[in-house]
Every structure is written in structure tokens, then in C-alpha cells.
Amino acid sequence: MQSGKAEKFQTETRWLFFPSPRRKLCRKAIGLLEQEGIRPAHYDMRFVKPLDETLLHEVFKEFKKVVTVEDGCIMGGMGSAILEFMADHNYQAQVVRLGIPEQSSRTRRAG
Numbered sequence: 001m002q003s004g005k006a007e008k009f010q011t012e013t014r015w016l017f018f019p020s021p022r023r024k025l026c027r028k029a030i031g032l033l034e035q036e037g038i039r040p041a042h043y044d045m046r047f048v049k050p051l052d053e054t055l056l057h058e059v060f061k062e063f064k065k066v067v068t069v070e071d072g073c074i075m076g077g078m079g080s081a082i083l084e085f086m087a088d089h090n091y092q093a094q095v096v097r098l099g100i101p102e103q104s105s106r107t108r109r110a111g
Contacts, residue, residue, distance in 0.1 A: 026069055040067075048081050056082070060091035070099025 023044060030040055041063065045052065059066070068079035079097030086093060 045078055045082075048078055051081055051085060053085070056085050057089070060086060060089070060093060064093050066093050066095045068095065068097045068099075070097065072100055073102055074099040075102045 026042065030042055033040055043055065043059065045055075045068075066082065068077070068082060070077040070079060074080070074097050077097070077099060079095065079099070083095060083097075085091075086095070
């Protein structure tokens with residue numbers, strides 16, 4: 001796969017999944033949705049930098065509901081990069097970012 005290029009697995013309906021290294025989990029979720037009659041598109045955005053901007057322009061002209069799945073923390077991940085891209089190019093879509101929420105660290109006092 002070429003650096004900075006995404007991979008299309010399915011290009012079906014109004015929902016779009018952008019999975020990270022959790023491809024197997026995403027495919028399972030997509031399978032469950034398909035059992036309910038929902039056929040989401042499935043794109044693999046393996047690279048946050050550089051973003052595949054050509055694909056993202058195509059995506060936001062086609063889809064109004066997007067789900068991103070992070071391998072780790074939500075903040076600073078693929079979903080954040082996609083939201084920045086949307087803002088920079090004036091796209092409107094409902095974006096759901098799945099991943100590990102950012103936790104505030106608690107310091108324990110020695111005592």
C-alpha cells in the first residue's frame with residue numbers, strides 16, 4: 001500500500017467506517033449492522049499523516065454520517081484529523097469517534 005493512501009473495502013450507503021488497526025473488530029461490527037439491514041461503507045485510513053485528502057473530499061461529498069475507530073486515545077487520532085479536515089474545507093457531517101477517552105491523570109501523594 002502506498003504511504004498516505006487509504007483503502008476502500010465497501011462503498012455502500014450513508015454510514016462510513018474509518019477503522020484504524022482494529023480492522024477485525026470493525027468488520028465484525030459491520031457484519032452485525034448488515035444483519036440489521038444497514039450496509040455501511042468501509043474505508044481503511046491507515047495514515048494520519050499524510051491524510052489521503054483526495055479520498056476525504058470524495059467521502060464528504062458522499063457521506064453525512066461517519067464513524068472513526070481509534071486504536072488508542074480519541075484525542076489527537078484519526079477522528080481529530082478528519083474533523084480538522086472537515087473544518088478546513090467547510091464540510092458538514094455527523095462524526096462519531098470511538099476509542100479510549102482521554103483520562104486526567106491523578107497524582108498520588110506520598111504519605
